[in-house]
Amino acid sequence: MSSEPPASSIFPRTDWAGLGKAADADEARLDGLIRLYWAPLRIFLVATFPSLKDQAEVLLQEFAEDKILKEGWLRRADRSRGKFRDFLKTSLRHFVLDRLNRAEVRHAPVSLDELEQELPGPPGPSEEFDLTWIRAVLTETLRRMEADCRDPAEDQPRRSFIWEMFRIRLIDPVLNDSPQTPYEELIERFSLKSPTDASNMLLSGKRMFKAHLAKVIKEYAEQDAATAAEIKALEDFVSHLAKRS
């Protein structure tokens, strides 16, 4: 594993005030966020406590019920430091340590004050957590984009074509290593009238992707400025990892 600082440190700060309000007002929304980012939390838990692999699901369930969904959990966080994801990691780590302590395995009890501390954590699990987080963000973005494009209430089949074009041109070749579909086939498949028509369809797909990505991120980053910074941070993070690999 790299000796560089945890990559999570490049992520922007979260709007705690907004999240605090959300915790009070909208438990269902918070519950949705937990479900969405279950995979990165699980990876972080298993990487940090490998011996608890078999109990990971149960622990996460308890963590969600006992901590995250408990009223005021977010308000206890020190809003002057950290980000939503870092706070999640720290809270989870403390939660598990507390459970282990209760089981009299090791570690002293963890106080609420300590819960508010930003634990540095080993770079490995943290980096793996952030990478899985990005995958979860992108998966949700593409899921919503596809649903949006296939919405029968919208302009069909044009909108479905936008999704298909985006998938054929960007998703499949880049993420699935599929060969590029010849341009002539695109003309036929989407009844394209001109190259401008083709480009506009592809550009529409990119714009929809961008809009959905911003929406998914805004659900935890809250403010527009933080969302924009988070998108940039996601790009920088994966590009940093890509250069290293």
Place this chain on the structure above:
Amino acid sequence: MSEFDSAAALSKSPPKSLAAFLAAGAERARLWRPEELSAIFRHQMSSPILVDLGGFDPATASRLKVLGEAQSLLLKSFSDLFHHPVPPLELLSLTKDFAKANMDHPESSLPEEVAAVLYYASIATALVRLNARISQLKDAELQRGLLWAKDQPWVDEQTKEIFVQALKKILPDAPAKGSPQ
């Protein structure tokens, strides 16, 4: 039903692919690959003129329709326009403006190279078929552009011939060979 399982694809994707995907998804990223220019240019030449030029204001769009159907010319595509013995000058001029707008726009929906060939083809056609100049370009600049367009491997022979003839018109003594620097 979707043919694509985004969760499965993303769970396997290494950071390099994720970085490439985010970069390709950016609006500023190039839409088409260089090896696709030939197919795109063929598509452009066979595209209905009204589809692309119809984006002008309603009065111009209406004028285009009239021009395209004038004197039973029935100019449907850009290829029809460039290869007609007496194409309407106004239509060539509008095509040049459309191409220029695409060349100058950073987020153009046409590949810059295709827009540039369309631009020089409009000028060359006006020069060759109507003996008219529809551009303010100086001879040296025009020559550079025509030579460049003529040398593009993805341009069809018939269109290349217009560039060759235009080069002879502006520089009757110069050989129509070579590439611009």
